[in-house]
Amino acid sequence: MDLIANHITHRFGDLAVLDDVSFTVGAGEVVAIVGPSGCGKSTLLSILGGLLQPTSGAPELRGAPPADSLNPLTFVFQDFALLPWATVEENVEFPLLHTQLSAAQRRVLVEDALRRTGLTDFRQTYPKQLSGGMRQRVGISRALAVKPAILLMDEPLSALDSQTRELLMEDFVRLLADGGMGAVYVTHNLEEAARLADRIVVLSRRPGRIREVVTVPMTRAARGEAAAREKLLALQNQIWSLIRNEAIDAEREVQHA
Amino acid sequence: MLDRAATDMAAKNEATRPVRFRGAGFVPASSRYGGWIALALVIAIWQAAGSAGLVNALFLPTPSAIVRAIYQLAVSGALWQHLSASLLRIGVGWLLGTAAGVAVGFAIGLSRLARSVGITFISALFPIPKIALLPLLILWLGIGEEPKIATIALGVFFSTAISVYSGVDAVPRNLIRMAQSFNVPFATIVRKVIWPGALPAILAGFRITASVALLLVVSAEMIGAQYGIGAFVLQAGNLMQTDQLLAGVVILSVFGLAVGKVIGWLETRLLHWR
Numbered sequence: 001m002d003l004i005a006n007h008i009t010h011r012f013g014d015l016a017v018l019d020d021v022s023f024t025v026g027a028g029e030v031v032a033i034v035g036p037s038g039c040g041k042s043t044l045l046s047i048l049g050g051l052l053q054p055t056s057g058a059p060e061l062r063g064a065p066p067a068d069s070l071n072p073l074t075f076v077f078q079d080f081a082l083l084p085w086a087t088v089e090e091n092v093e094f095p096l097l098h099t100q101l102s103a104a105q106r107r108v109l110v111e112d113a114l115r116r117t118g119l120t121d122f123r124q125t126y127p128k129q130l131s132g133g134m135r136q137r138v139g140i141s142r143a144l145a146v147k148p149a150i151l152l153m154d155e156p157l158s159a160l161d162s163q164t165r166e167l168l169m170e171d172f173v174r175l176l177a178d179g180g181m182g183a184v185y186v187t188h189n190l191e192e193a194a195r196l197a198d199r200i201v202v203l204s205r206r207p208g209r210i211r212e213v214v215t216v217p218m219t220r221a222a223r224g225e226a227a228a229r230e231k232l233l234a235l236q237n238q239i240w241s242l243i244r245n246e247a248i249d250a251e252r253e254v255q256h257a
Numbered sequence: 258m259l260d261r262a263a264t265d266m267a268a269k270n271e272a273t274r275p276v277r278f279r280g281a282g283f284v285p286a287s288s289r290y291g292g293w294i295a296l297a298l299v300i301a302i303w304q305a306a307g308s309a310g311l312v313n314a315l316f317l318p319t320p321s322a323i324v325r326a327i328y329q330l331a332v333s334g335a336l337w338q339h340l341s342a343s344l345l346r347i348g349v350g351w352l353l354g355t356a357a358g359v360a361v362g363f364a365i366g367l368s369r370l371a372r373s374v375g376i377t378f379i380s381a382l383f384p385i386p387k388i389a390l391l392p393l394l395i396l397w398l399g400i401g402e403e404p405k406i407a408t409i410a411l412g413v414f415f416s417t418a419i420s421v422y423s424g425v426d427a428v429p430r431n432l433i434r435m436a437q438s439f440n441v442p443f444a445t446i447v448r449k450v451i452w453p454g455a456l457p458a459i460l461a462g463f464r465i466t467a468s469v470a471l472l473l474v475v476s477a478e479m480i481g482a483q484y485g486i487g488a489f490v491l492q493a494g495n496l497m498q499t500d501q502l503l504a505g506v507v508i509l510s511v512f513g514l515a516v517g518k519v520i521g522w523l524e525t526r527l528l529h530w531r
Contacts, residue, residue, distance in 0.1 A: 074439070077431060081434070083449075085528075097445065098440070098445050
């Protein structure tokens with residue numbers, strides 16, 4: 001199943017946020033969206049996931065989702081969005097409660113999702129008892145439970161410390177390795193984008209327009225090797241040079257706002 | 258360079274002194290028994306002053322006289338007669354007001370139409386002291402139990418509706434968007450996200466409405482009732498039976514404390530995740 005951004009434009013009142021953004025995320029492909037602060041990255045993701053109606057243009061799907069997918073477009077949120085009154089297990093089961101699945105079928109899916117994210121021993125724990133990294137693992141586990149075709153990840157690591165970010169990035173690489181699941185990964189961190197994405201969509205300063213789409217010239221598996229580091233660093237520098245001046249302007253604009 | 262080394266050496270030879278601790282205070286922790294000890298002390302001083310004849314018993318009877326009065330009321334059966342009348346009014350009035358308040362509060366919290374209409378009416382009617390409506394309610398409903406119950410229900414309704422829609426408004430929007438992103442139906446979002454999210458504010462509202470109900474039942478019974486703690490306190494006052502009057506006040510205080518304990522228990526049970 002492909003996800004298509006078809007000439008998406010969006011305004012909040014008089015404020016133009018996105019201007020004619022078009023690209024396609026193919027099945028199993030990981031596309032990162034980067035750009036200066038306030039360029040509309042998160043807004044674009046909300047539009048792609050059907051949580052916000054664009055002013056013009058539309059998000060579209062092409063092809064059928066996998067037969068077992070219960071929620072083809074599934075978000076992983078920056079702030080985790082966990083139900084504080086529910087245990088880890090209940091949080092992961094939450095999106096399955098309204099489906100036609102029996103309790104036994106739900107249990108199988110929850111068990112599998114908890115196992116894949118290393119949360120089996122924390123099933124009865126409440127979110128407030130967990131670290132930020134573990135909370136985001138619960139968010140990922142909840143997303144995996146519905147077997148998504150495409151994960152929509154809105155700066156999923158930005159609220160975490162650098163060590164936890166590194167650990168979770170390894171988890172993302174592992175989860176997306178087999179190509180069974182695609183992702184749109186919104187981030188301001190160019191290293192994360194270069195590490196995870198097949199293509200990087202670079203947006204301009206607000207209103208966000210596509211400045212360039214950069215293809216990462218190596219497989220995700222090869223990026224862990226020492227020889228790849230130099231190439232990835234060069235890629236990050238290339239993208240940074242595209243957005244540096246606009247990022248400085250955006251920063252000044254935010255400070256004066 | 259040599260000057261710097263000499264300075265460092267001189268500093269090393271000086272005696273050390275501890276850094277003064279400046280982080281004390283502003284962490285008020287309540288002592289487990291402090292409150293009870295203070296209460297016992299006040300009662301003991303009160304009793305001693307009364308027994309020594311320093312205070313006229315007509316104006317302020319001793320604690321032991323109040324306890325005796327409560328015992329006599331219990332033995333005679335008058336306590337249960339008055340208490341049951343008040344409890345019935347509070348119970349029915351509170352339940353009716355709470356049910357309507359929760360329904361209207363949720364409607365205001367979830368529906369644009371209900372919000373625009375409901376908030377206007379609530380803003381206009383909430384400030385009215387509900388006891389002022391009792392004569393009107395007596396005209397409408399007669400002189401039986403109904404106007405007293407309706408007065409309590411009205412008082413409870415407005416506070417409940419406000420606390421419920423404030424609680425619904427306070428539910429983090431990101432949780433609702435999360436549920437929507439999983440295609441969770443509206444009714445399930447209300448049941449599984451909004452209701453538990455609003456519950457802390459709703460229970461806090463129950464604390465307020467319990468006090469409102471107690472205040473209104475006493476006021477209503479003082480205006481027009483034969484039985485009830487409010488009527489009893491008023492009669493005792495008219496007859497200068499201050500020990501009986503204060504017995505009624507103590508019973509009201511104990512009732513208020515008991516309701517507070519029940520709500521506290523509910524909070525512990527239902528909000529254990531906080």
